[in-house]
Amino acid sequence: MENAKVAQGDDVALAAAGDTAAFERVYRAHVARVHGLARRMAGPEAADELTQDVFVRAWQKLGTFRGDASFATWLHRLAVNVIIERFRSLGTQRDRFLADGEEMLERMSSPRPSGDFRMDFDSALARLPQAARNVFLLHDVEGYKHHEIGSLLGISAGTSKSQLHRARGLMRTHLERRV
Amino acid sequence: MNEHVTDHLSAYIDDDLDAATRAGVERHLRTCQDCAEDLDEMRRLVAHAGGLAARDVPPSRDLWPGIAARIASPNVAEFRARPERRARVISFSVMQLAAAAVLLIPVSGAPAWFLRGSIATTPAAAPAPTIQAEIEPRAAADAIRPVNFADAQYDAAVADLERALEERRNDLNPRTVEILERNLKLIDAAIAQARQALEEDPGNAYLNRHLVESRKRKLDLLRRATAISEAD
Numbered sequence: 001m002e003n004a005k006v007a008q009g010d011d012v013a014l015a016a017a018g019d020t021a022a023f024e025r026v027y028r029a030h031v032a033r034v035h036g037l038a039r040r041m042a043g044p045e046a047a048d049e050l051t052q053d054v055f056v057r058a059w060q061k062l063g064t065f066r067g068d069a070s071f072a073t074w075l076h077r078l079a080v081n082v083i084i085e086r087f088r089s090l091g092t093q094r095d096r097f098l099a100d101g102e103e104m105l106e107r108m109s110s111p112r113p114s115g116d117f118r119m120d121f122d123s124a125l126a127r128l129p130q131a132a133r134n135v136f137l138l139h140d141v142e143g144y145k146h147h148e149i150g151s152l153l154g155i156s157a158g159t160s161k162s163q164l165h166r167a168r169g170l171m172r173t174h175l176e177r178r179v
Numbered sequence: 180m181n182e183h184v185t186d187h188l189s190a191y192i193d194d195d196l197d198a199a200t201r202a203g204v205e206r207h208l209r210t211c212q213d214c215a216e217d218l219d220e221m222r223r224l225v226a227h228a229g230g231l232a233a234r235d236v237p238p239s240r241d242l243w244p245g246i247a248a249r250i251a252s253p254n255v256a257e258f259r260a261r262p263e264r265r266a267r268v269i270s271f272s273v274m275q276l277a278a279a280a281v282l283l284i285p286v287s288g289a290p291a292w293f294l295r296g297s298i299a300t301t302p303a304a305a306p307a308p309t310i311q312a313e314i315e316p317r318a319a320a321d322a323i324r325p326v327n328f329a330d331a332q333y334d335a336a337v338a339d340l341e342r343a344l345e346e347r348r349n350d351l352n353p354r355t356v357e358i359l360e361r362n363l364k365l366i367d368a369a370i371a372q373a374r375q376a377l378e379e380d381p382g383n384a385y386l387n388r389h390l391v392e393s394r395k396r397k398l399d400l401l402r403r404a405t406a407i408s409e410a411d
Contacts, residue, residue, distance in 0.1 A: 010388055020247065027243055035242075036235030048238055052245050059250045060259045121227065140228035165189035171224055172217070 012071050016062040023062075027055055030072065034079045040137050041083050043126060050086060054079040080138065080152055087130065124174030128167055135160050136167035183207075184214050188221045333394060340401035347405075359404055366400065369393040 008029055014022035034054050039047035058075055065074050125133060134153060138144040139160070146157040146164075153160070184204045190196050191204050208215050249255055348356060373390040 010392060014391070020250065023250070024243055024247070027246060028237075031242065032235040032237045033232065035238045036232060040231070048240070048242055051238065052242050052249065055242075055246045056249045056255060059246075060255060063259065136228070140225055141231050143229075143232075161190070161193075161195065164193075165186075168189045168221060168224060169186070172220055175220075175224070 008071065009067075012062070012065065015059070016065065023059060026058075026071075030075055031055075033072070034075065037076070037079055037137075037142065038083055040125065040141065041080075041134060042086065046086075050083055053086070054082045057082050076142070077152075080142075084134070084152060087134075120175060121171075124171050127174060128170055132163045132167035132170065135163040136171070139164050140168075183211065185217055188214070188218050191218070192221060192225060333398070337394075337398060337401060340398070340405050343405050344401060359400070362400060363397065366393055366397045370397065 008026070011022040011025045011029075015026050031051065035047055035051045038050040038054070042050055054075075058078055061078060065071065125136075128136060131153075135149055138149045138152065139146070144152070146160040149155070149160040150157045155163075184191075184207045187196060187200065187204050191201065194201075196204065208218060344359075351359075370390065370393045373386055373393060377386050377390060
């Protein structure tokens with residue numbers, strides 16, 4: 001395990017210096033994590049493209065990685081930023097719609113339960129309002145603290161907490177309907 | 180607290196309630212089966228979420244070709260951040276050395292210490308060599324291109340450094356030369372072993388990395404030795 005970490009560190013350094021073969025090894029070591037994050041935050045249809053965006057950005061920014069945190073942590077935060085930027089650049093039309101008509105949407109779009117918990121979990125997750133989903137994913141799935149989420153999303157820690165409680169409540173409501 | 184406490188359960192799990200509210204929730208949970216079940220469900224939900232990332236799998240299609248094409252494009256390359264670094268030692272001005280230097284990671288400061296005439300027992304504690312001259316980072320970066328540690332450019336850089344060091348051999352302390360040569364032999368042996376093993380197993384990632392690392396060490400040792408011999 002330690003040898004693998006050292007080798008990955010070497011690959012990061014080589015990639016920072018322009019070695020694309022080393023960067024491909026870095027990609028292979030981290031793509032599952034980045035793709036999973038993108039899929040959960042932005043949906044499966046956008047995950048591939050966002051994952052590519054993340055690694056292109058990482059390639060551009062590798063020179064700024066100074067080893068203060070682990071590379072995985074650095075890359076993960078960069079991925080979150082890329083995904084959040086995408087949301088912002090796409091505008092907030094969907095968010096506004098969900099915020100204004102959330103309850104109506106809930107009533108209209110409640111899908112039939114599949115009986116498969118993982119699928120129903122993904123389905124429930126996809127139906128969360130974007131802001132609540134982001135906080136839920138960053139806190140409960142990715143392990144960020146509220147002050148870190150606040151910094152990433154440009155909200156207060158208190159707002160992050162209230163969004164989390166809201167998201168968990170909605171998730172439970174969605175999942176209750178599965179049986 | 181006789182009302183259901185559903186709205187407090189998320190904060191309760193996170194231990195984010197004030198003491199009085201928490202005590203009230205706990206009293207209620209002791210007598211309300213529905214809320215106790217809700218709490219269990221909430222905990223299962225949070226536990227499931229916490230395990231998701233560990234189960235991530237790679238995407239169904241390989242995304243690397245698309246990434247490789249994009250990072251090779253001039254638009255991406257133009258906006259690539261260069262590694263943050265202090266002004267580098269360029270103690271002799273062959274282009275290969277500049278090209279090699281940009282790739283070097285300070286693997287160990289031991290050789291520099293040896294060359295200063297100190298007998299190192301703890302190589303990791305050795306200081307970095309003194310910076311002798313500066314080149315403007317952007318200009319240097321523009322003048323060089325990445326080095327593949329297996330290509331002729333690397334060999335040329337090593338040959339130049341060895342030649343320069345040989346020319347200054349008589350200026351160095353004999354004990355220093357002895358230690359330097361011993362270290363170079365060790366590195367050369369490691370390189371030879373890695374090459375031999377790679378002939379039988381060319382795709383072995385570990386061996387490839389080992390070879391790259393050994394060659395980096397050699398280049399670093401030579402570069403530092405040369406820089407210090409010029410400074411003396």
